[in-house]
Amino acid sequence: MTKQHLLEKVRTQKPLIHNITNIVVANFQANGLIALGASPIMAQAIEEVAAMSSHADCTVLNIGTLDHANVLAMIIAGKSANQKGTPVVLDPVGVGASEFRKQSIANILREVKVTIIRCNAGELAALANVDWQAKGVDAGEGQLDVQNVAEQVAKQHNCIVAVTGVKDTVTDGQTTFQIEGGHNLMPLITGSGCLLSAVTGAFLAVADGQNLQATATALAFYKQVGENAAQNAIAPGTFAVELINSLYSFTSEDLRDNMTIVENTGIQL
Numbered sequence: 001m002t003k004q005h006l007l008e009k010v011r012t013q014k015p016l017i018h019n020i021t022n023i024v025v026a027n028f029q030a031n032g033l034i035a036l037g038a039s040p041i042m043a044q045a046i047e048e049v050a051a052m053s054s055h056a057d058c059t060v061l062n063i064g065t066l067d068h069a070n071v072l073a074m075i076i077a078g079k080s081a082n083q084k085g086t087p088v089v090l091d092p093v094g095v096g097a098s099e100f101r102k103q104s105i106a107n108i109l110r111e112v113k114v115t116i117i118r119c120n121a122g123e124l125a126a127l128a129n130v131d132w133q134a135k136g137v138d139a140g141e142g143q144l145d146v147q148n149v150a151e152q153v154a155k156q157h158n159c160i161v162a163v164t165g166v167k168d169t170v171t172d173g174q175t176t177f178q179i180e181g182g183h184n185l186m187p188l189i190t191g192s193g194c195l196l197s198a199v200t201g202a203f204l205a206v207a208d209g210q211n212l213q214a215t216a217t218a219l220a221f222y223k224q225v226g227e228n229a230a231q232n233a234i235a236p237g238t239f240a241v242e243l244i245n246s247l248y249s250f251t252s253e254d255l256r257d258n259m260t261i262v263e264n265t266g267i268q269l
Contacts (some may be wrong), residue, residue: 006203006217007252011037015205018056018081019198020044020074022064022093025191028240032195035248038202049073053080057205060198061112063104064093071104078112087115087204087211091197095119096126109157115204116160116215117153118197121146124163127153147176151264160215162200164193168223170216170259177216179259181223183230185239192243196222199247220259225250 016039021029026042033040043052046069053059059081061074081088090112092105105127108114119127121144128149146169154161155173163169168179186192200218207214229246233239 006206006214007221007255009206010202013057013206014039015057015202016041016055017058017060017198017201017205018043018049018052018077019060019062019201020049020070020077021060021062021091021194021198022066024064025062025194028191028244029195029198031244032247033198033202035244036199036202038198038205040198044070044073046073046076049077050080053077053086054084056081056086058087058089058201060089060091060201061108062091062093062194062197063095063101063108064091064194066101066104071107074108075111078108078114082113087201087207088112089197089201089204090114090117091194092117092119092123092127093194095123102126114157114159115211116162116200117157118162118164118193118200120193121163121165124149124153124161147171147178147262151176160212162215162219164196164219168219170212170219171264172212174264175212176262176264177212177259178262179216179220179223181220181227181258183226185230185233185236186226186243188236189240189243192226195243216259220257221250221255223258224255228254 019042030040059077078088095101095105125144150161150163150169151171151173154171160172170177203214203218225246229242233242
């Protein structure tokens with residue numbers, strides 16, 4: 001499966017992506033999916049999420065602004081996606097910031113078979129119970145062997161773990177990709193990571209089960225989209241607009257190979 005094949009499949013098939021997401025980024029996430037070529041639905045009422053996920057090609061769960069009803073809706077939607085056999089993306093936004101977030105993610109991971117956890121280094125540390133100085137929902141600061149910890153978390157939850165940062169790491173616990181690129185304006189806008197989770201969901205929706213390759217391809221694509229957007233942006237405000245534009249205009253011919261397979265650490269935590 002090639003990057004070209006996946007990107008064109010997204011734009012041809014226009015997969016339906018069900019997002020239970022946070023109030024800060026819902027509009028940005030929806031517009032980004034539309035620009036990419038996918039079809040978003042933003043539904044979180046407990047009464048309808050099972051039906052929405054049963055119709056969708058992928059379900060994206062984002063805990064950015066959660067409450068008890070929201071967590072229950074995510075579990076219901078995730079179980080519905082599991083029954084249908086469609087991918088589930090979990091974005092554990094700020095999971096280390098509060099005990100409620102930690103317990104909510106633990107509940108979701110216990111009840112739902114997650115295809116991929118898409119997180120930053122601080123969120124990965126919280127998932128692995130590694131000491132880390134969280135700063136709200138931002139990545140925060142700490143020392144972490146990202147590749148090793150990501151591989152162990154992937155094995156623990158039997159899923160793919162995608163950790164974004166200056167260099168992205170994508171692993172299923174056995175095979176690990178590292179991805180170069182991106183731009184320093186990307187973390188300066190609200191929702192760039194949340195939108196990436198949704199974009200990854202769109203790639204997974206057309207991956208025909210090749211989920212690790214699809215995840216790595218989505219992250220490689222997104223870094224290059226960010227680089228392209230920065231060429232026409234002078235500051236974070238214009239960058240947010242240009243990121244949407246770049247998702248729309250970036251073609252398979254524009255893509256370069258910016259990911260490599262690295263040796264599995266084989267280290268147990």
